[in-house]
Amino acid sequence: MKKHLTIALxxxxxxxxxxxxxxxAHLARERYPDVHFVFFxxxxxxxxxxDAAPLLKKVSRFVHTDDVVQAEDKPGKALRRSRQSSMAxxxxxxxAGECDVAVSAGNTGALMALAKFILRTLPSIDRPALASLxxxxxxxxxxxxxGANVECDASNLVEFSVMGAAFARTVLGLQRPRVGLLNIGVEELKGNExxxxxxxxLRTSDLPMEFCGFIEGNMIGAGETDVVVTxxxxxxxxxKAVEGTAQLIGRLVGxxxxxxxxxxxxxxLARRGMNGLRDHLDPNHHNGAVMLGLNGLVVKSHGGATVEGYATAIGVAIDMAHHNLIHLITKDLGGVAMDRQESEPLTLETDKQAESKSA
Amino acid sequence: MKKHLTIALxxxxxxxxxxxxxxxAHLARERYPDVHFVFFxxxxxxxxxxDAAPLLKKVSRFVHTDDVVQAEDKPGKALRRSRQSSMAxxxxxxxAGECDVAVSAGNTGALMALAKFILRTLPSIDRPALASLxxxxxxxxxxxxxGANVECDASNLVEFSVMGAAFARTVLGLQRPRVGLLNIGVEELKGNExxxxxxxxLRTSDLPMEFCGFIEGNMIGAGETDVVVTxxxxxxxxxKAVEGTAQLIGRLVGxxxxxxxxxxxxxxLARRGMNGLRDHLDPNHHNGAVMLGLNGLVVKSHGGATVEGYATAIGVAIDMAHHNLIHLITKDLGGVAMDRQESEPLTLETDKQAESKSA
Incomplete structure (x- = not known):
């Protein structure tokens, strides 16, 4: 094991x-003095x-490139033309193993496409997923x-549960995270196939999580489970509906x-309490979406993150790398009671249907 | 046309x-003095x-029944055993044409099942939908x-758009409601098939609405469209995520x-402004979900509605009946540029798949 973690930015x-x-990065360095950085x-x-941040510079390396992925670039274009970009x-x-995890606040679609193309999906995973706090x-x-997969089958949802639980163990520090499947009712008969x-x-698998069955949309905000899978x-x-509601109420409170x-x-008079509330809901304090299921760790920061928010995303990256999230995911998937041979034809058929539909 | 509307409660x-x-009903009678009621x-x-509300009693009729649908009854049980219930x-x-619209604050699943069974779906509609403000x-x-349909094809979403726009015209009083399809991005290439x-x-149809294309979840709270279809x-x-977020923030503000x-x-000091905010977000002021697409009008009130909330739901019922919502929906569907003959085999196949899956 390496003595210190290195973060690609x-x-x-x-x-x-x-x-x-x-x-x-400067703020993150204060919090994690042993971490090194490579800037692209x-x-x-x-x-x-x-140059203006000598303490940071001492633990950093810099790699020059002229190429930059633009905010409006389509994923396909990024894959074809931005292979020498700072993001890529x-x-x-x-x-290459030079860094333990990469962080980017750039174009989400391009980042997901490049990460999937360069790092490839883990052998035991069918589809990577985007997770956030x-x-x-x-x-x-x-x-x-x-948003990484618009259509998912049951085995995808099981994989997401395993990956989400491993993420909660590394980033939230929980031993046995409570995992819930988002549905339109809590009864066993509700929902789609x-x-x-x-x-x-999930009920019949042996996994380091407490599977809570189905949860409804209103149970997310109440904190009924540590992991919400859908x-x-x-x-x-x-x-986005949750974010929009928070914005709506914020405007109405204002x-x-x-x-x-x-x-x-x-x-x-109430300002101090109100500021505490704003801090708790501030996306910058929950920043750092993660592409789970790849042969390598990539963190997506909000494009509009503040310095504090960016440091939070680096913190998420460090937690994942420190606890070796990829190893956890690979190990946990062994405990899933799923006949993978059987589920394969289903996946193939779905792909065929998608092809014939789009043809 | 009848001189006054009659509401079944x-x-x-x-x-x-x-x-x-x-x-x-007593509160609604003050707002709509010409309306009559039948209580079951x-x-x-x-x-x-x-007896304690003589003014209301004067415009009301009462029908006795011992049978009541319980909150925990499954829809199937309600269909088999509660055909003489107050709800049914x-x-x-x-x-029977004795009342113009029915209102119930009872079990949602039972109400949807009974309404669909008794009133039947409109000839031009494939699937009824549940709508709310x-x-x-x-x-x-x-x-x-x-929540009426867990899986929907394109023609279902088009029907929902037409029905939602007609509902917005009758209840919100808009001439050409702005209609948006909920998606994971606003670009034309995003989302599922x-x-x-x-x-x-919808883009190529001639309908009394302004079709705004795709909207994202955060645009609901901002009020970007008058109708949100999904x-x-x-x-x-x-x-429910929106409701849960509102509850979360309410608790945090408290x-x-x-x-x-x-x-x-x-x-x-800020109480008056805060009460205005609470009023605006109070579900009782937006009460009254509607089962659209049936040969008759049924309104579902929140089970926990207040007197004010129940009167709001009766107001929704009156608006729909007064503007003859069913006629509007039937008429508007004529303007949809959809080859219904072609979409039929698809529907049949979907049903077959569902059958083979559940078998």
Whole structure:
């Protein structure tokens, strides 16, 4: 085992890159003094920032590249034309074993495509998934898939459960995370065939998790489980619906505090408590989505993350690398009571259907 | 056309039935003095409440039945054993033309099953859908399907769009409602085959709506469209995720206001604005889910609705009946650019697959 972890940073990804990336790394260095960094990006943009942060520079290496993935680039274009981009080189450094994990705040679609192409899927995994942390009343939970797969079968949902639980063990520090399958009711008979079959497999498997069966959308915020598993379509819509509701209420609370002079004064008095609330819900404190199921670790930071948010994403990356998440996932999948031979034709048929549909 | 509308009320449905039903009707009578009511329920429970409300009693009729659908009854059991229940009789009165619309705060699954069985689906509709109003930053929007159909094809989503737009015209009073299809991105290439095909059909159809293409989950709360269309699985999860987030933030705001004496004082000062906010988000002010696509109108009130909430649901029922929603839906479906002959074998195949899966 290596003495210290090395983090690859796509210095050019994100709305405020490269400043937020360098300053975020600087903040992370204070929290994790043993960690080293490799920055990938344009020399003219990044070097002056590193020069201004000598303590960070001492634990960092810099790799120049002119090529940058743009926010509006389609995944296909990134795969064809951006193989020398700061994003691709950061991922390549993980593949080569030079770095333990890569972090990028760039274009999500391009990052997922490049990561999948360069690192490849783990042999035991059918489909990688995008996972992230969400605030709940009790703290935080892991939710996946958040959009990597629009259609999922039962074995995909089982894999997501195993990967999500391993992620919760490394990042939330839980021994036996409580795992729930998102459904339209908690009764066994509810939902589509995929969730029912996945629940049956999870109930009979021997895994380092507490499988809680089905949960409904309102149980996410209440913190009823540590891991929330669903397909990428539902997960993406639900995550954004949650974010949209938080924004809606934030705007309404702001309007309410501005509605009169009494209310303005009330805000001044309640400000400290309100700031605590805002901090708990602030996406920057739960930053760091992860592409699970690949032969290497990649973390996606929000594009608009603050310095604090970027440092949080680096923290997630460090936790995963430190606890060797990939090893955990591979080991845990051995405990799944799933006949993989049997599930294969189903997957093939689904692919065929998709082909004939799109033809 | 009849001179006044008559509303069938399942007096026994809901957590606080029959008191909330009778008091809710009493409040609705003040708002809509021309409306008549028929109460279905147990004489011993309902008659004393009606006797105590003479103005309401004057415009009401009462039908006794001993049979009541229980909150925990499965839909199948309700269909087999509760055909003489207050819920079923209320729906039967709509079928017989004695009432214009039925309202119940009882068991949702039983209500959907009984309504579908008794009223039957409109000839032009493949699958009925459950729709409801949601608060947004700009006011309210209609969202469907909220759980009646766990799997939907493109033509189902198109039908939901037409029905949702007609509902928005009658209940929100909009001439050309803005309609959006829920998806994991706004670009045309995003999402599954079903939403892409549905968008294509809606783009080329001549309908009394403004089709806005795809919307993401965070655009619901912002009020970007008046109608949000999705399949019943995603819609149910997203709706409950929204409700759960609102509850989470409500609890956190409460905690923040209780966190110190300063904050408590701040609450007292800001209370009026905060109450306005709570009113806007209160489910009782957006109460009344509707089963669209049947040969008759049925409104589902929240089981835990207040008197105010129940009166709101009656208001929704009155708006739909007054504007003849069923006629609007049937007429609008004529403008859909969909080859129904071609889509039929697909539906049959899907049913076959479902049969072979469940076998």
């Amino acid at each position: 796509d210095a050019m990804g994100g709305d405020q890159a490269p400043a937020v990336v360098v300053h975020g 990006g344009r020399s003219d943009d990044v070097q002056p920032l590193l 080189l950061a991922i390549e450094s993980v593949k 969400l605030p709940t009343y009790k703290g935080e939970c892991v939710m996946l898939d958040l 995929e969730v029912k079959e996945a629940a049956e497999i 397909d990428g379509f539902t997960g993406n819509v639900a995550l 309007d309410a505090f501005r509605s009169s002079w009494r209310a303005r004064l009330g805000y001044l | 399942d007096a026994m449905g809901g957590d606080q039935a029959p008191a909330v039903v009778v008091h809710g 329920g147990r004489s011993d429970d309902v008659q004393p409440l009606l 009789l209320a729906i039967e009165s709509v079928k 949601l608060p947004t930053y700009k006011g309210e929007c209609v969202m469907l399907d909220l 079903e939403v892409k095909e549905a968008a294509e059909i 399949d019943g699985f995603t819609g149910n999860v997203a709706l 905690d923040a206001f209780r966190s110190s004496w300063r904050a408590r004082l701040g609450y007292l």
